[in-house]
Amino acid sequence: MLIAPGLIFLVLAFFFPALQMLGLSLIGEAGGLTLEHYAKVAVDNFYLGVAWRTLRLALVITLACLAIGFPLAIVIQRSAPAVRAALIIMIVLPLMTSVVIRTFGWLVILGPGGLLSWTLQNLGLISSPISLMHTETGVVIAMVQVLLPFMVLTTLGSLSRIPPDLDAAARTMGAGFFRAIGHVTLPLAIPGLLSGSLLVFALSISSFITPSLVGGVRLQVMATSIYQQVTGSFDWGFAAALSVLLLLVTLALVVPYMAAAARAGGRG
Amino acid sequence: MVGAAPRWMAPVALAFVAAIAFFMLVPLAVVVASSLSSSEFLVFPPRGFSLRWYGAVLQSDAYLAAAWTSIRLAVLTVVISLTLGTMAAIALTRFAIPGREAIASLFLSPLILPSLIFAIGLLMVFSIYGDGPSFTGLVIGHVVITIPYVVRTVSASLVDMDPNLDEAARMMGANWWQRYGLVILPQCRAGMAAGAFFAFNISFDDAVVALFMRAPSVETLPMRIYSTLEFSPNPSVAAVSTIMIGLTIVLVIALDRAFGLGKIM
Numbered sequence: 404m405l406i407a408p409g410l411i412f413l414v415l416a417f418f419f420p421a422l423q424m425l426g427l428s429l430i431g432e433a434g435g436l437t438l439e440h441y442a443k444v445a446v447d448n449f450y451l452g453v454a455w456r457t458l459r460l461a462l463v464i465t466l467a468c469l470a471i472g473f474p475l476a477i478v479i480q481r482s483a484p485a486v487r488a489a490l491i492i493m494i495v496l497p498l499m500t501s502v503v504i505r506t507f508g509w510l511v512i513l514g515p516g517g518l519l520s521w522t523l524q525n526l527g528l529i530s531s532p533i534s535l536m537h538t539e540t541g542v543v544i545a546m547v548q549v550l551l552p553f554m555v556l557t558t559l560g561s562l563s564r565i566p567p568d569l570d571a572a573a574r575t576m577g578a579g580f581f582r583a584i585g586h587v588t589l590p591l592a593i594p595g596l597l598s599g600s601l602l603v604f605a606l607s608i609s610s611f612i613t614p615s616l617v618g619g620v621r622l623q624v625m626a627t628s629i630y631q632q633v634t635g636s637f638d639w640g641f642a643a644a645l646s647v648l649l650l651l652v653t654l655a656l657v658v659p660y661m662a663a664a665a666r667a668g669g670r671g
Numbered sequence: 672m673v674g675a676a677p678r679w680m681a682p683v684a685l686a687f688v689a690a691i692a693f694f695m696l697v698p699l700a701v702v703v704a705s706s707l708s709s710s711e712f713l714v715f716p717p718r719g720f721s722l723r724w725y726g727a728v729l730q731s732d733a734y735l736a737a738a739w740t741s742i743r744l745a746v747l748t749v750v751i752s753l754t755l756g757t758m759a760a761i762a763l764t765r766f767a768i769p770g771r772e773a774i775a776s777l778f779l780s781p782l783i784l785p786s787l788i789f790a791i792g793l794l795m796v797f798s799i800y801g802d803g804p805s806f807t808g809l810v811i812g813h814v815v816i817t818i819p820y821v822v823r824t825v826s827a828s829l830v831d832m833d834p835n836l837d838e839a840a841r842m843m844g845a846n847w848w849q850r851y852g853l854v855i856l857p858q859c860r861a862g863m864a865a866g867a868f869f870a871f872n873i874s875f876d877d878a879v880v881a882l883f884m885r886a887p888s889v890e891t892l893p894m895r896i897y898s899t900l901e902f903s904p905n906p907s908v909a910a911v912s913t914i915m916i917g918l919t920i921v922l923v924i925a926l927d928r929a930f931g932l933g934k935i936m
Binding site: 417 | 676677680684687688691692694695696697698699700701702705713714715716755756758759761762763768774777778780781783784785786787788789791792793794795796799811812814815818872875876877878879882883893896897900901904908909912915916919920922923927
């Protein structure tokens with residue numbers, strides 16, 4: 404059977420580790436089943452704060468991607484083929500570059516003596532150097548750049564399935580440009596915008612590299628605190644419990660996304 | 672397409688796109704600019720012009736070793752992922768396997784699980800049942816996160832295949848090897864190439880699985896960049912990053928020429 408090698412590989416290398424982690428999160432220090440690791444998250448104000456920050460940042464990042472991504476997708480969709488190709492490369496090239504390198508760029512821009520501070524100083528808007536490192540604003544700016552391509556590509560997929568005649572019909576019937584967008588394009592693009600938002604939100608709560616380098620240890624999110632538990636405190640049961648919680652939130656978001664993508668007949 | 676946008680929209684749209692293009696590309700541009708600086712520090716604007724950091728990188732054993740590890744890792748990942756993924760995609764699209772839908776979604780499921788969480792699970796398994804993280808462990812991890820892309824791209828190219836071709840080959844007396852080698856695999860070529868591109872790119876760029884599965888003697892380029900950034904950023908990191916950006920540009924252009932980016936993204 405052609406399928407057996409791949410299937411056996413995935414069961415051993417993918418499903419087994421996932422189950423192993425679930426198991427560790429439920430086994431107490433004395434052995435035996437317990438929910439003590441989960442209870443620790445619920446009663447510890449520090450971890451509740453981390454979880455709250457993770458969700459809050461993800462929400463802001465998703466809304467920002469939505470606000471930029473939807474108009475951008477409309478412009479790309481309506482551009483001449485050559486412009487369109489160039490704009491898609493502009494979206495895909497950063498996506499294909501390692502997140503570590505993109506975050507590095509943001510460190511040089513947002514850091515003390517960076518491009519942002521230098522520009523604002525030369526424009527006379529600020530008098531002394533500023534730094535957005537270790538701030539939530541800095542994390543949001545960098546994360547929006549990292550995740551925007553997912554929003555744009557998903558939205559573009561749903562826009563391309565809207566028959567162009569509909570828009571022309573609305574115009575012929577006397578609808579203005581914004582009325583046509585608001586009453587024809589937007590309602591039909593909602594599945595794409597929704598799945599783009601779910602995807603961006605899910606990716607953002609589990610992002611590690613950008614929050615870790617831009618936010619630093621003072622500004623912990625779920626992913627960075629899990630990393631600390633695993634490599635610093637070696638508290639695996641607790642790290643596993645945090646991961647399982649993160650996974651549950653992700654699944655709650657991604658399963659509707661996959662269903663929406665399948666319904667739309669897209670390639671997700 | 673209709674073009675009846677109000678006249679004032681054109682400059683607004685242009686300004687908007689220019690702003691976004693700047694936002695998307697400026698992080699890459701500052702990395703390239705920093706790599707050409709002659710100063711010891713990463714400040715803006717870069718002071719002086721020199722290629723000394725490229726020289727420093729090419730003479731650094733640590734960077735060269737990391738580059739070699741990354742390339743070996745990415746190539747092994749591509750070979751294994753492409754083999755397992757193509758076999759699975761052929762089986763899933765051509766045979767009526769019981770529970771085919773379910774198996775297909777099993778193969779795509781690593782896409783759903785954040786790689787961070789998978790990496791921790793893998794680290795735990797390797798530490799509990801083995802000698803801890805290793806290069807082999809890293810290859811296994813990368814095959815898992817890249818296999819869905821191969822299955823997806825190869826399946827997409829097989830769906831467009833003409834089933835009569837294989838039927839014709841069989842009627843003409845072609846044996847199993849001839850049918851797969853001469854009829855079926857050549858038709859998967861585009862899907863396999865796109866899958867190989869994604870697998871290589873993901874493995875070469877990954878820092879998350881690599882950081883968790885960190886073994887003392889194994890360091891990839893993204894790991895090296897990450898740990899340098901964490902402690903002491905300097906222009907030599909910018910030079911390495913610029914080389915990696917260059918490689919990405921070449922790969923993206925090649926992919927665009929071969930298939931058209933709009934179609935496969």
